[in-house]
Amino acid sequence: MQYPDPVALARVVEEMRRLPPLVTSWEVESLRDQLARAARGEAFLLQGGDCAESFDDCRPDAIAAKLKILMQMSLVLVHGTRRPVIRVGRIAGQYAKPRSADTETKGGVTLPSYRGDIVNREAFTTADRTPDPVLMLRGYERAALTLNFVRALADGGFADLHHPEYWDISFADGARHAAEYRRIVDQIRESISFVTAITGMDSAILKRVDFFTSHEGLALLYEAAQTRTVPRRPGHYNLSTHMPWIGMRTAQLDGAHVEFHRGIKNPLGIKIGPAMTAEWLTELLGALDPDREPGRITLIARMGAGKVGDHLPRLVEAVKQTGRRPLWVCDPMHGNTESTPQGYKTRRFDKILAELEESFAVHESLGSSLGGVHFEMTGEDVTECIGGARGLVEADLERAYRTRVDPRLNYEQALELALLVARHLRKA
């Protein structure tokens, strides 16, 4: 990525270095402890949010909707897993995107690809597509505004959790598992009322909840500008987020992204797809977690429905050979992207569910365990993925197709997937 004005770039980086961090080292440490618990099978990770956050979506209603769906899904997953659920948003910094092509050509004009709001702008003009360093600063500010609101909501915004209106699942009426969905939701509401009654605290426990942030650690200048030492704790922390992850396209052993992430103390996600080999993964683990710290590594597999059995077992076996116990998570989104004849990128609900089920089964057969799920989703009524109880079809996509990059589950689809996972786990 080429910034044409190195002086302007240096000025932005210098300013970001001086500004306060977005998260704290003790929150980062707390998340790592919780992820260690999940790796031992004592907790479950729910990670989700936009493929790419946009500056325009830094709005109170959109942020509140994202938090609400994450909160509801987490309670459904508590019900299914009977374990504490760790909530991690793809939020407050998920602004940079890897692209398969460096350039895009339209009508004979070739320009740099859009790489996320923190790098350049989506409009197809030379000025908009030229990387602008000031967007990093704007991204940092948007992340701070988002996180400020997230923290306020997490500290008391969920008072109505046991109200029936909060759990409107009428979208599923008439669908195959509607009765079971209703039963799960009723049980959750009853549990909340029960806790309220015996503690007399009006669900105080549930009003104050933990939310953590994560994003792909892709724009290294942004990440580095927020990376610092803190008093009385050794090492460097990337305080732009609690949990950065290394994407599929930047996981080369000798690449800058692995080198950068080696040097920070945060818990790290690593995306792994069908191209990942056992040797490569083993070396990545050696490079990124030489001290075998519990909670340090979360492996986020994104193989595609029908392919989990072909690729996951050799990786699980290779990790076993090393004696390590990372947290295994399934991202059922990125291996299941397809394009419609009209040119919409979409994903099918049934394939997403199938990849989740295949992943649970593979881990079970190998004696390891799937300790979390990773979704691209929004709390709003978008039409980007096909399927679900509402039966969205290709023709529906144009109604509310709003994603900047990859198709997200909408509110109903996301809640339904959580319900189906809970149902699956309760049966297992």
Ligand code: PEP
């Ligand atoms: C993403 O998570 O949005 C992404 C680009 O994923 P991957 O690196 O797994 O393709």
Ligand code: CO
């Ligand atoms: Co994506």
